[in-house]
Amino acid sequence: xxxxxxxxxxxxxxxxxxxxxxxxxxxxxxxxxxxxxxxxxxxxxxxxxxxxxxxxxxxxxxxxxxxxxxxxxxxxxxxxxxxxxxxxxxxxxxxxxxxxxxxxxxxxxxxxxxxxxxxxxxxxxxxxxxxxxxxxxxxxxxxxxxxxxxxxxxxxxxxxxxxxxxxxxxxxxxxxxxxxxxxxxxxxxxxxxxxxxxxxxxxxxxxxxxxxxxxxxxxxxxxxxxxxxxxxxxxxxxxxxxxxxxxxxxxxxxxxxxxxxxxxxxxxxxxxxxxxxxxxxxxxxxxxxxxxxxxxxxxxxxxxxxxxxxxxxxxxxxxxxxxxxxxx
Amino acid sequence: xxxxxxxxxxxxxxxxxxxxxxxxxxxxxxxxxxxxxxxxxxxxxxxxxxxxxxxxxxxxxxxxxxxxxxxxxxxxxxxxxxxxxxxxxxxxxxxxxxxxxxxxxxxxxxxxxxxxxxxxxxxxxxxxxxxxxxxxxxxxxxxxxx
Amino acid sequence: xxxxxxxxxxxxxxxxxxxxxxxxxxxxxxxxxxxxxxxxxxxxxxxxxxxxxxxxxxxxxxxxxxxxxxxxxxxxxxxxxxxxxxxxxxxxxxxxxxxxxxxxxxxxxxxxxxxxxxxxxxxxxxxxxxxxxxxxxxxxxxxxxxxxxxxxxxxxxxxxxxxxxxxxxxxxxxxxxxxxxxxxxxxxxxxxxxxxxxxxxxxxxxxxxxxxxxxxxxxxxxxxxxxxxxxxxxxxxxxxxxxxxxxxxxxxxxxxxxxxxxxxxxxxxxxxxxxxxxxxxxxxxxxxxxxxxxxxxxxxxxxxxxxxxxxxxxxxxxxxxxxxxxxxxxxxxxxxxxxxxxxxxxxxxxxxxxxxxxxxxxxxxxxxxxxxx
Numbered sequence: 001x002x003x004x005x006x007x008x009x010x011x012x013x014x015x016x017x018x019x020x021x022x023x024x025x026x027x028x029x030x031x032x033x034x035x036x037x038x039x040x041x042x043x044x045x046x047x048x049x050x051x052x053x054x055x056x057x058x059x060x061x062x063x064x065x066x067x068x069x070x071x072x073x074x075x076x077x078x079x080x081x082x083x084x085x086x087x088x089x090x091x092x093x094x095x096x097x098x099x100x101x102x103x104x105x106x107x108x109x110x111x112x113x114x115x116x117x118x119x120x121x122x123x124x125x126x127x128x129x130x131x132x133x134x135x136x137x138x139x140x141x142x143x144x145x146x147x148x149x150x151x152x153x154x155x156x157x158x159x160x161x162x163x164x165x166x167x168x169x170x171x172x173x174x175x176x177x178x179x180x181x182x183x184x185x186x187x188x189x190x191x192x193x194x195x196x197x198x199x200x201x202x203x204x205x206x207x208x209x210x211x212x213x214x215x216x217x218x219x220x221x222x223x224x225x226x227x228x229x230x231x232x233x234x235x236x237x238x239x240x241x242x243x244x245x246x247x248x249x250x251x252x253x254x255x256x257x258x259x260x261x262x263x264x265x266x267x268x269x270x271x272x273x274x275x276x277x278x279x280x281x282x283x284x285x286x287x288x289x290x291x292x293x294x295x296x297x298x299x300x301x302x303x304x305x306x307x308x309x310x311x312x313x314x315x316x317x318x319x320x321x322x323x324x325x326x327x328x
Numbered sequence: 329x330x331x332x333x334x335x336x337x338x339x340x341x342x343x344x345x346x347x348x349x350x351x352x353x354x355x356x357x358x359x360x361x362x363x364x365x366x367x368x369x370x371x372x373x374x375x376x377x378x379x380x381x382x383x384x385x386x387x388x389x390x391x392x393x394x395x396x397x398x399x400x401x402x403x404x405x406x407x408x409x410x411x412x413x414x415x416x417x418x419x420x421x422x423x424x425x426x427x428x429x430x431x432x433x434x435x436x437x438x439x440x441x442x443x444x445x446x447x448x449x450x451x452x453x454x455x456x457x458x459x460x461x462x463x464x465x466x467x468x469x470x471x472x473x474x
Numbered sequence: 475x476x477x478x479x480x481x482x483x484x485x486x487x488x489x490x491x492x493x494x495x496x497x498x499x500x501x502x503x504x505x506x507x508x509x510x511x512x513x514x515x516x517x518x519x520x521x522x523x524x525x526x527x528x529x530x531x532x533x534x535x536x537x538x539x540x541x542x543x544x545x546x547x548x549x550x551x552x553x554x555x556x557x558x559x560x561x562x563x564x565x566x567x568x569x570x571x572x573x574x575x576x577x578x579x580x581x582x583x584x585x586x587x588x589x590x591x592x593x594x595x596x597x598x599x600x601x602x603x604x605x606x607x608x609x610x611x612x613x614x615x616x617x618x619x620x621x622x623x624x625x626x627x628x629x630x631x632x633x634x635x636x637x638x639x640x641x642x643x644x645x646x647x648x649x650x651x652x653x654x655x656x657x658x659x660x661x662x663x664x665x666x667x668x669x670x671x672x673x674x675x676x677x678x679x680x681x682x683x684x685x686x687x688x689x690x691x692x693x694x695x696x697x698x699x700x701x702x703x704x705x706x707x708x709x710x711x712x713x714x715x716x717x718x719x720x721x722x723x724x725x726x727x728x729x730x731x732x733x734x735x736x737x738x739x740x741x742x743x744x745x746x747x748x749x750x751x752x753x754x755x756x757x758x759x760x761x762x763x764x765x766x767x768x769x770x771x772x773x774x775x776x777x778x779x780x781x782x783x784x785x786x787x788x789x790x791x792x793x794x795x796x797x798x799x800x801x802x803x804x805x806x807x808x809x810x811x812x813x814x815x816x817x818x819x820x821x822x823x824x825x826x827x828x829x830x831x832x833x834x835x836x837x838x839x840x841x842x843x844x845x846x847x
């Protein structure tokens with residue numbers, strides 16, 4: 001009984017965190033799905049979804065219901081266990097990073113000392129899911145998409161890590177809350193503009209979004225790794241993608257844009273969370289904006305850009321940071 | 329080494345120019361029309377399927393059943409039949425059908441008509457579920473328009 | 475066609491069946507790719523999914539009645555296909571279209587050419603993964619379609635030209651609308667320049683991809699913007715002037731490199747030249763009839779063979795007619811540009827990355843119904 005009493009608060013905390021995580025993942029997918037389609041429409045001088053509800057506001061809910069109602073088609077020659085595992089593997093891990101993201105001073109699941117490492121480690125599982133999905137569906141286009149995705153994500157994790165490492169050297173911690181708190185006078189985007197730029201590029205590539213959406217390049221590979229997926233298994237990939245977007249944008253907010261710092265709104269204790277979400281969605285808007293502006297890069301150019309520009313620049317940046325930190 | 333950096337800057341600048349174009353259109357008015365809700369006015373010159381012209385003099389049509397349109401039609405989609413009737417000069421039109429599934433809207437029939445009895449209709453919302461929806465009885469159409 | 479098992483030295487290759495339902499083949503074209511990694515070592519286009527026997531149909535009905543069929547071969551250059559055919563029958567029967575009709579033909583044909591290029595522009599960028607430009611170019615294209623709809627009565631598969639003229643006269647509304655459109659499109663070019671042409675990603679995707687030389691083009695019969703991209707200023711409007719084109723002052727845009735970027739720029743600059751032609755034609759539009767005075771109802775074609783060539787948006791279009799003295803052609807052969815242009819891909823794209831195959835095939839500006847006519 002005593003043991004139970006001691007772990008009960010922790011258990012309740014875990015349950016609440018899990019529920020909040022689910023709300024964030026699904027809510028974010030709804031908001032982003034709608035915003036992306038609406039913004040894409042207006043970028044293209046058309047209104048976007050307009051039919052279901054006022055200005056199509058419940059379009060995504062209806063789409064979700066449609067996807068749930070659809071048959072899960074498994075190709076005859078697919079590797080069925082792998083085929084079914086991949087969407088789950090793409091979707092399930094996205095909850096874990098949400099636990100350590102500090103939405104505001106008080107709104108944080110767990111403040112781990114190794115928060116950043118946890119996020120990066122879990123985010124890498126996504127690559128595995130894509131590889132399994134592409135391999136398991138036994139489709140040539142899917143296979144190409146999977147191969148591209150693995151090469152791309154592995155390559156772009158390096159500059160992403162190194163650019164974040166510069167911040168870690170400055171703050172001397174891996175804990176996200178402390179990093180966010182360390183930017184009280186000036187945001188790190190001003191001290192580390194190069195790292196910010198590198199992180200933004202790597203972030204777009206990590207989430208497989210245009211102009212780096214090679215794994216699903218639909219004009220070349222029809223739909224890339226999720227060619228064969230239908231119904232809910234397809235939507236799990238999409239949910240996972242939007243959740244990953246949210247996570248990488250949150251990291252950018254924590255590391256470069258001052259986390260929850262901002263002008264405190266009157267009479268509201270959690271105004272930090274509002275600032276945090278505003279920053280995250282501003283970054284998401286940027287992702288949508290570039291997606292609907294640029295053509296897709298070619299695979300070798302993508303890798304060239306990583307190895308020729310991003311990694312050298314991030315290494316130089318890291319070196320300068322280390323020297324500066326040592327000197328000051 | 330110099331080109332390494334200049335490429336980066338010219339490339340980056342071109343990307344920023346592109347972003348400027350799209351953000352401008354984000355705040356421009358939309359140019360599309362929500363079709364079934366709003367409709368654009370179609371030009372009176374639009375060439376839909378053919379129709380018999382209403383003759384204001386006799387309240388009917390001007391067709392003399394000469395069959396020029398039937399002969400001229402490249403896809404044989406017009407069928408005309410007429411019959412002799414007591415007390416009427418020439419033939420009287422009894423059947424005028426158009427198989428719109430075959431029609432290519434070339435306008436040969438309208439141009440061939442010696443009495444200008446044919447004209448293009450302005451109908452463009454012609455989706456249908458069966459082939460038989462497109463076998464138009466032109467004679468019936470002109471009579472119904474009374 | 476079935477895919478054979480690959481022989482010994484090729485057995486490690488991966489056969490990818492691109493099409494007939496692939497987003498970047500723009501129709502029912504099928505391409506068999508043999509891949510090593512992402513490199514396409516050999517390509518084989520497979521045709522015939524949309525064959526409608528147009529040439530055979532021509533042998534079974536009066537020559538005049540084939541006009542609507544010409545528009546259906548190349549749905550993007552319908553008026554230019556009309557033009558070639560009307561010209562062919564005029565040559566064969568000795569009927570001459572009045573000056574005003576020829577001017578109207580030039581104006582509408584050039585509008586049609588711009589329309590085709592704008593669609594290609596958008597669709598090509600869609601192939602390259604940019605979604606937005608197609609909406610902007612469709613916005614411009616819609617204005618052309620409205621102008622043409624007002625005079626021809628249709629939006630895509632026009633049947634506007636007749637043997638001996640055109641079937642409807644243009645009015646002041648058309649002229650005003652066209653002038654307005656010219657100004658509009660000119661003011662849009664800088665926007666396209668910023669959004670697309672100068673974009674570093676696009677430059678990297680197109681520069682040095684799919685090199686063609688004038689010799690290769692000559693071997694395969696490649697014409698149009700692809701040939702002009704290799705530096706050969708071969709354009710039927712200049713090489714064998716027809717209609718009233720000699721009266722206008724315009725340039726034939728050429729590039730020298732022969733890659734995808736070259737034909738991209740040639741097409742883009744051709745739109746500007748077409749605008750110039752339209753402007754001049756509108757300024758000098760003569761008054762007069764729009765149809766030749768005497769066009770017999772039954773058009774008897776004297777026995778013999780006749781040829782007529784025009785410059786379609788995708789290259790040289792030729793009609794070759796053998797007549798036996800009746801009103802029905804004995805044989806009609808259509809030389810469509812996309813067919814010859816497509817045949818070069820197996821040489822042009824061998825050894826390319828899969829993404830480059832898509833950009834090289836897009837730069838051919840294929841219209842599949844014109845290949846499978």
